[in-house]
Amino acid sequence: MHYFYESGENHMGFPIKEFIHSINQFETHWHEEIEILMVLKGSINIRVGNQQYTLKEEDLILINRNExxxxxxxxxDNVLLAIQINTSCFDHCYVNLNKIHIDCKSFQCKKEEQEKFNRIKQRLAKIVWELNKKRKGYQLLIGSEVHLLLVDLINNFNYTLLEDNTLLSFNKETQRLQNIIQYIHQNIEGGITLQDVADSQNISIYYLSHFFKQYMGFSFQEYINYIRLDKAVILLTNTEQKITEIAFTSGFPSTKALNTCFKEAYNCTPTDYRRKYKNTPNTKKGKIEELRSRTYLDVDRNMALHLLFKYLELPEKNSKDNNPTYTLNEFIEINADDQVKEFLPFWKKLTCFGRASDGLREEFRDQLRELQKDIGFEYVRFHGIFCDDMLIINLNDNGDLVYNWYYVDKLFDFFKEINIKPFVELGFMPSEFGQSDITVFAWKANITLPKYIFLWTNLVKEFIKHCxxxxxxxxxxxxxxEVWNEPDLENVxxxxxKESYYEFFKETAMAVKSISPNLKVxxxxxxxxTMIENNWLDEFFKYTITHQVPLDFVSFHIxxxxYSSKKYAQDLWVRARKGEDAVSLLNSWKDLKRIYHDKDHTYNTIVSANQKINEFLQEKPEIHITEWNASSYGRNLINDTCFIATFIIYNVLRSTGKTDSLGFWTFTDIIEELKMGISSFHGGFGLINKDGIKKPSYYAYYFLSKxxxxxxxxxxxxxxxxxxDNIQILAYNFAYFDDLFIMGDTSLLTNEIRYLSFEEKPGKNINLQINGLSGNYKQISYxxxxxxxxxVDEWIKMGAPENMDKDEIQYLKGKSYPKVSIEKKELKNSYTESICVPVHGIVLIVLEKLI
Structure with a gap:
């Protein structure tokens, strides 16, 4: 339970403060600002003075200053929007604003009176929108909305004007009340009586009792019970204590007293409450402080801000008009003979796909062939070379172990045919060798240690010998x-x-090197x-040094x-491997709170990895990022958008020289970790969707290859x-996620609306001049x-059809190609071009010297 007098600086220099949060416990507070509360999800109880209310979704209430x-x-569960306005900032334009006591409660008014409340909600939505998007001049826009909000309150709602002597008396009383509450909370654990409090304040019991009831709205004993009830709730959801124990631990004189308070507050018994909330991911075996610090991100809030933003006139589903109309101009003058540094195509070193057996499917092969023809990656990484669906482990009639490399040969022969080499992830465990049948993914990858290590190491040796x-x-x-996949995610x-993995790595690495010391492991x-947040990697490095374990390269994923709850994520995978219904898992995965890092997260992580490697290892090994993407969720709708194309280019160019590879996960949507996505554009990882339609991300690599x-x-x-003699110019306009999306709110991301979750940025106009170019050139512009x-934009224009026929797929394949224009230019010692790049856009210009 919390009580507090709220104070602090105005939000970002404005006369307002904004909170989006959840109420999880009993709180008493007051503040100098007026506060408008709107329930975005669920319901809450609120007591103002002597009155208690229950607010439901979309209900709105105004709390006056120092109330x-x-x-x-x-x-x-609940999610609330709270906007606090410092009315002192408006004294210069409305003298008595600080003395006004406004009556604004939407739930007490009839349906025909709700229009005036809808105007308030619209103002609140605009304020939250502008604070989130931070468009040019947003400070002025927010200021104007606050002024208009106050105008609406004054003109459309009843209010009383408090006299000066009333205000002075009120301020004295609130200070006394603050002292009383502070004393209660400082002494509640040792037991406290009304007499104790009265003595601490030098007042009589009779005066204290009436004073407390008048200003708090309930008696001293009721307040004490609320504090005890708050403690009981935490114990119910976080411990295995019996109800009787919880009653006495919380300070109630009996179980009956606890039951009475519980029924009054929650309309159910403590047992019913525990049954409902005990096993939710947010409270299961949690710590008390974790529950206390719970925010609105810890509840299912996907539709919370959707409820608020419905009061705005948002752009239509495929509108391009949600971005600023103004353009930023940039002027660049360079010399064609300048040589800043070498540009090695490290990004072309590695691409990825889901599992080995996917490479046996014809539609998969068609996509990889085309990828290689257009771009030409050097290596490809995948899971499951030893999984059961590759049919490697067999027993003959005598019960002897026999290896069958037929499907391995089919896969690797195909790689050789299209000129790509395997980046072999050694895993997962053949079920015949595993200690148990625990698996992950829809295709049942066994994630256990071997029954006997020699079974595993012999498999590795025989595999390499066969190759x-x-x-x-x-x-x-x-x-x-590469030895295994993400062993740091234990039980996933x-x-x-980690110690068992270190030993497993050593045995595997030694097995590889026993075949040839030149093999790279x-x-x-x-x-x-894991790499950033704890010492897992540090201890791994120390282990390899101490035990002289070969380490030719270091790999990690970005x-x-x-995640707001890493434990919840791990629990989902545990449920997945136990075979839980896929629909249920997908719904739970959607509810997992994904919180995004800043736009330079990839670069900063690679820099941190280099620092760790330099700290522990004398000889620097290669660095390979064997999985990388903006999202680790294969149903994230941003994955189909132009954003990913600019994300790829921005991070590739930032990471040049810092890593040996940056393997995008994955090149195709043909991946079945959670079963294949149903929709044509379901937010899959791939550069190419399951129908063979190239996404914008595909062309990011296509442009880089040129x-x-x-x-x-x-x-x-x-x-x-x-x-x-050829020149290549690549310009892009990278806009990252907005603040709400970064903090995990996906209200503005739907199947047909995919671009409202990004920061708003203007278009760019790059005026480029390259000196030192003469002769005839062919200019190819993409x-x-x-x-x-x-x-995906064209698909949405079509009406987002599912189960498309061949003609519709072929139409989209044609529309997926960038715009191309070609012209010849005769240059006389200079080339000039004005390049217009809209947000999420990329322009590539290739100047080919003609003979």
Missing amino acids: IHNTFKTEE INRYGLKEVETWYF FWIGD GGPSITYQ YSES LGHTIIDQGEDYIVTKEQ ELNRENGSA
Whole structure:
């Protein structure tokens, strides 16, 4: 339970403060500002003075200055919007504003009176929208909305004007009340009586009793019971204590007293409350402080702000008009003979897909062939080379172990055919070798340790020997062998602790090196969160040094998301491996609160990895990021948008020289970790959707593949390269997520509305001049943006059809290609061009020297 007098600086220099939060416990507070509360989800109880109300979704109430109010939860979860306005800032334009006491309670008015409340809600929505988007001049827009909000309150609602002597008396009384409450909370644990409090304030019991009732709205004993009740709720949802124990631990004289208070507050018994809330992910085995610090991100809030923003006139589902109309101009002058540095295509080193057996499917092969033809990656990484669906482990009639490499050969022969090498993730465990049948993914990957380590190491050795016999030692020595996948996620991808993985890595690495010391083995293929947040990687490095374990490369994964509950994420995977219904899992996965890092998260993580490696290892190994994407959720609707194309280019150009590879997860939507997505554009990871339609992200790599190997100039939003006499200019307009989306709110992201969750940025106009170019050139210009080359935007224009026929798919394939224009230019020592790049857009210009 909390009580507090709220104070603090105005939000970002404005006369307002904004909160989006959840009420999870009994709170008493008051503040100098007027406060408008709106329930966005669920319901809450609130007591203002002597009056108690229950507010439901969309209900709104105004709390006046220094008006004491108590909030406490109902049996429902809740999300609230609170806007506090410092009326002292408006004294210069409305002298008596600080003395006004306004009556504004939507739930007490009839339906025909709700229009005036809807205007208030519209003002609140505009304020939240502008604070989130931070458009140019947003400070002025917010200021105007606050003024208009106050005008609406004064003109449309009843109010009383308090006299000066009344205000002075009220301020004295609130200060006394603050002292009383502070004393209660400082002494509640040792037991406290009304006499104790009266003595501390030098007043009589009779005066204290009436004073407390008058200003708090309930008696001293009721207040004490609320504090005890708050403690009982925490014990109910976080411990296994019996109801009788909880009653006495919380300070109630009996179980009956606890039951009485519980029924009054929550309309149910303590047992019923525990049954309902005990096993929810947010409270299961949680710590008391974790429950106390709960925010609105810890409840299902996907539709919370949707409820608020319905009072705004948002852009239509495929409108491009939600971005600023003004354009930023940039002037760049460079020389064609400048050579800033070499540009090595490290991003082309590695691409990824879901599992080995996918590579046996014809539609998958068609996509990878086209990817290689257009771009040409050097390596490909995937899960499950040893999984059961590859049919490697067999027993003959005598019961002897026999390896069958037929499907492995089919897969690797295909790789050889299209000129791509395997980046072999050694995993998962064949079920015949595993200690148990615990699996992950819809395709049942066994994640346990082997029954006997020699079964595993013999498999690894025989696999490598077979590959050498088929493809030659020289070839296989160019491959990479990565030991397992994300063993740091215990009970998700690894049934064991970190020490067991260290030993497993050593045995596997030694097995690889026993075939040839020139074979490249590495790992540990962990998540960026583990690498940054604890000493897992540090101890791994120490182990390899102490035990002289070979480590040719270090691998890890980077996604832009963090999680408000890593335990909840792990619980979902545990449920998945136990075979829970896929629909139920998908719904739970949607409810997982994904919180995004800032736009430079990829770069900063790679820098941190380099620092750790330099700290622990004398000889620096290669660094490979073997999974990377903006999202780790294969149903995130941003994955189909133009945003991902600019995300790829921004991060690739930022990370140049910091890592040896940056493997995008994945090149295709043909992936079945949670079963294949049903919709054509379901937010899958891939550069290509399941129908073979190329997404904007595909063309990010296509454009990068056309850049030269020498950088002439590079800025925040462009790069100019050279290859012999040819020049390549790549410009992009990268807009990251807005504040609400970063903090996990997905209210503005739907199947047909996919661009309202990004920061608002203007278009860019880059005026470029390259000196030192003469002769005849062919200029090829490519434009990728929401109007040109975005398949998902075209699909939405079509009406977002599902189960498309061949003609519809072929139509979208044609529309997915960027706009191309070609012209010849005769240059006389200078090339000039004005490049217009809309937000989420990319422009590539290639100047080819003609003979």
